[in-house]
Amino acid sequence: MRNAVRFTLAALVLLVLIVGAFCAGFGTAYLLAENYLLPSPRVTVSPTTPPPTVATETAPAPTATPLPTVPLSEEDQETFQLFWEVWGLVQQYFYGDLPDMQQVTYAAIHGMLNSLDDPYTAFIEPQAAAIIAEDATGEFQGIGAYVEMDEESGKVIITGVFEGGPAEKAGLQEGDLISEVDGVSIVGKTLYEAIGLIRGPAGTSVTLLVEREGVDEPFEVTVVRAKLEIPIVEYKMLDDGVGYISLREFSATAEKNVREALEDLLSQEPVGIVLDLRQNPGGWLDQAIGVADLFLDDGTILIERWSDGQEKRYEAHPGDVGEEVPLVVLVNGGSASASEIVAGALQDRERATLIGETTFGKGSVQRPFTLGDGSELRVTIARWFTPNDRAIHGRGITPDIVVPWPEDAGPDEDPQLDRAVEYLLIASGQ
Amino acid sequence: MSVKSAKSIVVGAALFVALAVVLCGSFAAGFEFQRQRRAHQTAEAGPFSVFWEAWGLVERYFYGGPPSPQARTYGAIRGALASLNDPYTTIITDTAALSPTVTARTILTANVGYIAIAELGPRTGAEFQAAVEEFAAAPVKAVILDLRGTGGGYLTATQTILDSFLDGGTAFYAVYRDGREQMFTCEPGGAMTALPVAVLLSEDTGGGAEAVAGTLRERGRATLVGAATAGDGTAQAAYRLSDGSTLYLTVAALLTSAHHAVHNVGVTPDVAVKSDDALATALDILKE
Numbered sequence: 001m002r003n004a005v006r007f008t009l010a011a012l013v014l015l016v017l018i019v020g021a022f023c024a025g026f027g028t029a030y031l032l033a034e035n036y037l038l039p040s041p042r043v044t045v046s047p048t049t050p051p052p053t054v055a056t057e058t059a060p061a062p063t064a065t066p067l068p069t070v071p072l073s074e075e076d077q078e079t080f081q082l083f084w085e086v087w088g089l090v091q092q093y094f095y096g097d098l099p100d101m102q103q104v105t106y107a108a109i110h111g112m113l114n115s116l117d118d119p120y121t122a123f124i125e126p127q128a129a130a131i132i133a134e135d136a137t138g139e140f141q142g143i144g145a146y147v148e149m150d151e152e153s154g155k156v157i158i159t160g161v162f163e164g165g166p167a168e169k170a171g172l173q174e175g176d177l178i179s180e181v182d183g184v185s186i187v188g189k190t191l192y193e194a195i196g197l198i199r200g201p202a203g204t205s206v207t208l209l210v211e212r213e214g215v216d217e218p219f220e221v222t223v224v225r226a227k228l229e230i231p232i233v234e235y236k237m238l239d240d241g242v243g244y245i246s247l248r249e250f251s252a253t254a255e256k257n258v259r260e261a262l263e264d265l266l267s268q269e270p271v272g273i274v275l276d277l278r279q280n281p282g283g284w285l286d287q288a289i290g291v292a293d294l295f296l297d298d299g300t301i302l303i304e305r306w307s308d309g310q311e312k313r314y315e316a317h318p319g320d321v322g323e324e325v326p327l328v329v330l331v332n333g334g335s336a337s338a339s340e341i342v343a344g345a346l347q348d349r350e351r352a353t354l355i356g357e358t359t360f361g362k363g364s365v366q367r368p369f370t371l372g373d374g375s376e377l378r379v380t381i382a383r384w385f386t387p388n389d390r391a392i393h394g395r396g397i398t399p400d401i402v403v404p405w406p407e408d409a410g411p412d413e414d415p416q417l418d419r420a421v422e423y424l425l426i427a428s429g430q
Numbered sequence: 431m432s433v434k435s436a437k438s439i440v441v442g443a444a445l446f447v448a449l450a451v452v453l454c455g456s457f458a459a460g461f462e463f464q465r466q467r468r469a470h471q472t473a474e475a476g477p478f479s480v481f482w483e484a485w486g487l488v489e490r491y492f493y494g495g496p497p498s499p500q501a502r503t504y505g506a507i508r509g510a511l512a513s514l515n516d517p518y519t520t521i522i523t524d525t526a527a528l529s530p531t532v533t534a535r536t537i538l539t540a541n542v543g544y545i546a547i548a549e550l551g552p553r554t555g556a557e558f559q560a561a562v563e564e565f566a567a568a569p570v571k572a573v574i575l576d577l578r579g580t581g582g583g584y585l586t587a588t589q590t591i592l593d594s595f596l597d598g599g600t601a602f603y604a605v606y607r608d609g610r611e612q613m614f615t616c617e618p619g620g621a622m623t624a625l626p627v628a629v630l631l632s633e634d635t636g637g638g639a640e641a642v643a644g645t646l647r648e649r650g651r652a653t654l655v656g657a658a659t660a661g662d663g664t665a666q667a668a669y670r671l672s673d674g675s676t677l678y679l680t681v682a683a684l685l686t687s688a689h690h691a692v693h694n695v696g697v698t699p700d701v702a703v704k705s706d707d708a709l710a711t712a713l714d715i716l717k718e
Contacts, residue, residue: 018453080503086677089642095664109514112503116497379491382493
């Protein structure tokens with residue numbers, strides 16, 4: 001009898017534990033979806049997407065991040081009924097073809113975001129999102145060319161080729177227009193659709209129909225794709241013993257590439273270093289913090305502040321290679337976002353002298369979310385402030401020494417760099 | 431240590447492990463259950479569910495808070511209407527913001543009334559009538575109707591304009607998407623039924639303006655001067671929405687009074703000149 005009671009009790013306890021574990025699992029999945037534990041909020045910070053780099057097959061759609069399902073308030077649903085009222089009329093009466101529901105949905109999202117009046121909160125359709133996500137890793141599989149859409153012809157124009165990359169080897173040049181990819185016309189396609197066709201696994205080849213000024217007939221060029229790292233850092237030792245590092249964008253390998261360049265230059269004992277952030281549109285926040293930290297021993301790099309007044313401080317840590325070397329940072333109106341974070345921090349902390357022109361003034365933080373169908377939503381969630389609590393947004397960073405770019409500057413002239421070198425040489429007493 | 435107690439330790443450990451396994455399994459089952467449930471919900475919601483994801487994220491995270499649900503709803507509507515690629519299908523939430531579409535003046539040297547219509551929109555009919563009344567006060571001998579670049583085809587505005595020039599009879603026909611055809615007629619009488627008229631056309635004249643030009647010629651009321659038109663030939667109707675705003679929706683293709691299509695066809699002028707020279711040419715014609 002006693003045993004039976006005991007047994008029942010034990011079974012009950014066991015049952016409660018099992019049900020509890022099940023609920024815990026259910027709850028964990030629920031909370032994950034509610035976004036409390038989303039993978040680290042990496043933050044994108046480009047004012048204009050850096051020129052998409054041609055390369056890989058339509059990259060596999062990224063797996064959907066579990067998303068917070070924010071319950072819709074009844075008021076919102078009621079207000080939104082107007083949308084269906086309108087769309088019902090359109091479906092019933094519109095004279096003309098109706099786009100499919102996916103297109104309508106995307107258009108509605110674009111329209112809804114327009115009402116926010118913030119150019120940085122953006123919706124990116126799945127194909128473009130996949131390509132941008134690949135680029136942000138710093139490498140891709142493709143032909144190694146910078147491309148843009150030529151608005152006039154609807155064709156893709158090559159705006160640059162990677163040094164030593166497949167495109168260059170195959171003879172492609174800046175200014176070439178691509179009209180067909182593997183026999184498929186790209187006129188009428190979006191830039192990202194075209195890039196999706198041009199990219200593909202390393203080792204495979206792609207045939208492009210190319211139009212070139214001065215060549216009468218379009219001609220075919222076959223390029224063997226390769227796995228490529230997007231070249232974001234260029235560095236060299238200048239004649240005067242000044243080390244020069246140019247960073248094109250803050251993609252996932254920015255800190256690593258700058259550190260390696262810095263180590264190499266420092267081993268040659270330079271008088272000082274010039275960090276060139278001109279025309280650098282930004283990139284990942286963690287890379288900006290990392291690059292700034294290379295030159296700072298401790299203290300604040302950046303203050304991120306939400307509209308409710310809460311803030312987060314990003315701090316530097318001692319022990320990096322570039323903490324002592326005399327430093328000049330070159331900036332201009334094309335230096336935005338992550339570039340402004342680095343320049344602002346180094347200026348406020350009196351670690352570097354800024355030379356050039358006032359920066360772009362984009363100091364808002366976007367957080368990317370992957371939506372159910374692989375598209376991406378970037379939402380402005382906060383503003384950035386320099387260590388001395390200066391706002392970046394709408395103001396930019398004014399350099400210590402303003403050197404405007406002369407309109408008549410020749411192709412080989414760089415008066416801003418010249419001024420930086422002069423400054424470092426004088427500072428070092430040479 | 432006795433064998434018995436060693437044994438009970440082993441049994442205890444085994445029980446403990448078994449319990450742990452069962453609990454882990456149960457946790458995993460619960461986790462998977464919710465995950466599947468959610469995936470199912472998303473799949474069932476259809477393509478529009480992405481919109482609600484975006485809506486929710488903006489509401490929750492947007493810096494400084496998003497504008498009102500109403501403003502965002504209007505934004506979504508404008509976005510969805512833009513996907514129709516038809517500039518004349520719009521939602522108007524504030525009619526005061528509409529800019530005037532009709533300009534009228536008298537060309538004194540020739541004693542000719544000149545009316546230019548920028549767009550056949552919702553307020554055009556009333557504006558046109560006001561212009562016509564001005565001419566009645568300062569009698570003119572002829573009228574130039576400038577439809578160069580005129581787009582849009584708000585049905586009642588199109589009818590009002592034809593009504594001023596025609597003494598009764600057929601104005602135009604609208605053919606709806608379901609094939610249904612509707613005839614629009616003019617009232618007997620009208621302010622300018624007796625005046626000679628020249629209509630100015632250009633390559634980008636579209637919509638209701640094409641029906642106006644085609645009908646005025648067919649009914650022997652006007653000489654068409656300028657360039658062949660675009661062949662847009664569609665018309666809009668207005669729908670009052672529940673919140674007081676208005677939807678202007680392209681609902682029909684237009685046919686002239688003699689049942690000639692203008693949609694995809696256009697109207698060819700009687701006197702073909704460059705649209706920039708059309709006004710001077712028309713004045714010459716009216717002087718004769």
